[in-house]
Amino acid sequence: MSAGTVTPSRCHIDLAALQRNFARLERVAQPGALMPVIKSDAYGHGLLPVARALAQAGARRFAVGTVDEGVALRRAGFSQEIVPLLGCLSEDWRAAAAHTLTPLIADFEDMDRAAACSHHDRLFRVALKWDTGMNRLGFSLEDMPDVVERLRLTPGIAPVLAISHMACADMPEKIAFSREQTECFATISGALRAVFPDIACSLANSAAMLALPKSRFDVCRPGIALYGGNPLADTVWAKRGAGLEWVMSVSAPVVRTRLVRAGRSVSYGQMFIAPKDMTVAVAAAGYASGVAHTLSNRMDVLIDGHRAPQTGKICMGLLMADVSAIPGARAGDTAWILGGNAAPGVSPVTAFEMARALGTIPYEILCRMGSMNPRVYD
Numbered sequence: 001m002s003a004g005t006v007t008p009s010r011c012h013i014d015l016a017a018l019q020r021n022f023a024r025l026e027r028v029a030q031p032g033a034l035m036p037v038i039k040s041d042a043y044g045h046g047l048l049p050v051a052r053a054l055a056q057a058g059a060r061r062f063a064v065g066t067v068d069e070g071v072a073l074r075r076a077g078f079s080q081e082i083v084p085l086l087g088c089l090s091e092d093w094r095a096a097a098a099h100t101l102t103p104l105i106a107d108f109e110d111m112d113r114a115a116a117c118s119h120h121d122r123l124f125r126v127a128l129k130w131d132t133g134m135n136r137l138g139f140s141l142e143d144m145p146d147v148v149e150r151l152r153l154t155p156g157i158a159p160v161l162a163i164s165h166m167a168c169a170d171m172p173e174k175i176a177f178s179r180e181q182t183e184c185f186a187t188i189s190g191a192l193r194a195v196f197p198d199i200a201c202s203l204a205n206s207a208a209m210l211a212l213p214k215s216r217f218d219v220c221r222p223g224i225a226l227y228g229g230n231p232l233a234d235t236v237w238a239k240r241g242a243g244l245e246w247v248m249s250v251s252a253p254v255v256r257t258r259l260v261r262a263g264r265s266v267s268y269g270q271m272f273i274a275p276k277d278m279t280v281a282v283a284a285a286g287y288a289s290g291v292a293h294t295l296s297n298r299m300d301v302l303i304d305g306h307r308a309p310q311t312g313k314i315c316m317g318l319l320m321a322d323v324s325a326i327p328g329a330r331a332g333d334t335a336w337i338l339g340g341n342a343a344p345g346v347s348p349v350t351a352f353e354m355a356r357a358l359g360t361i362p363y364e365i366l367c368r369m370g371s372m373n374p375r376v377y378d
């Protein structure tokens with residue numbers, strides 16, 4: 001999205017915070033062991049700027065979503081190993097091979113397609129995808145003898161990575177299931193290593209790498225934690241993800257403030273009636289810039305470092321907030337929808353808080369805000 005087109009609200013991306021999160025997570029895993037997950041436009045933070053910042057911080061691999069995202073990285077000059085997590089659709093195979101991506105092989109059809117793109121003089125590096133409990137994509141442990149045999153017969157394909165995905169790593173109450181997945185993957189990893197000694201094994205997402213050391217294997221794939229979300233925040237394991245910093249914040253200009261008399265309503269439908277004389281700020285963000293209408297009367301924004309309760313229905317491009325307790329608030333101020341500098345004792349609004357109010361997860365908030373607002377890189 002180009003700046004200044006649809007909405008005056010802005011998504012601010014703090015790349016230095018991203019790099020600090022990367023360094024912190026690398027210390028949890030081991031040097032060189034991270035494969036940052038930058039799928040879906042880096043969770044709304046912008047594929048290329050995020051990849052650049054992470055490469056600078058030392059990333060040697062990237063997990064993207066689509067083959068197109070991988071090709072975009074290659075075209076921008078990235079030489080890291082790139083794994084498109086969504087797998088290849090039929091027309092993607094040649095692009096993956098041509099741009100030396102490391103595509104997922106999740107079934108025997110994939111193996112045939114990869115074989116058709118491989119050359120004897122140039123190995124096609126691939127990642128084997130295993131199902132250990134998601135029941136989504138990947139081979140099962142029972143497929144192992146066939147997988148190994150087929151790979152033996154296809155010398156053009158080099159399996160360099162084995163991947164599986166945790167279903168419940170952010171749920172302490174499901175630790176038995178997480179252990180089952182980890183043990184299953186350990187068996188898979190052992191069997192593969194016996195045949196391909198150099199294969200790297202990767203199971204852990206953010207929650208798993210923070211909470212379950214045995215899930216770390218060779219390569220960890222953090223996503224949400226890189227962007228500052230502690231996936232364990234609401235659990236008894238919260239401390240294991242402490243210290244991460246949010247990378248995204250969202251601002252909207254306050255376009256005016258006005259006095260609303262006691263008993264008068266604000267915005268559509270008279271959902272909010274002023275209980276007393278109050279000062280209301282009008283800020284230029286709304287559901288067209290990602291602030292869900294469902295949040296009407298149910299969220300705060302941060303103005304002048306203080307929380308202002310949002311009042312009345314959220315409009316397409318505007319929202320109102322009660323600034324009666326923030327005497328300095330005036331047109332030209334910034335209303336922070338997410339993040340911003342809070343006064344001592346005040347906490348900024350986080351993607352977790354917004355997600356809870358909406359009955360969703362912070363991932364969705366980041367994707368939504370990042371794709372619906374022009375991004376600026378601080």
Ligand SMILES: *Cc1c(COP(=O)(O)O)cnc(C)c1O
Pocket residue numbers: 037039085164165204205206207221222223224225231
């Ligand atoms: C999205 C994704 C991740 C990252 O998950 P987080 O919970 O954001 O850390 C890792 N692996 C796979 C396969 C994914 O799809």
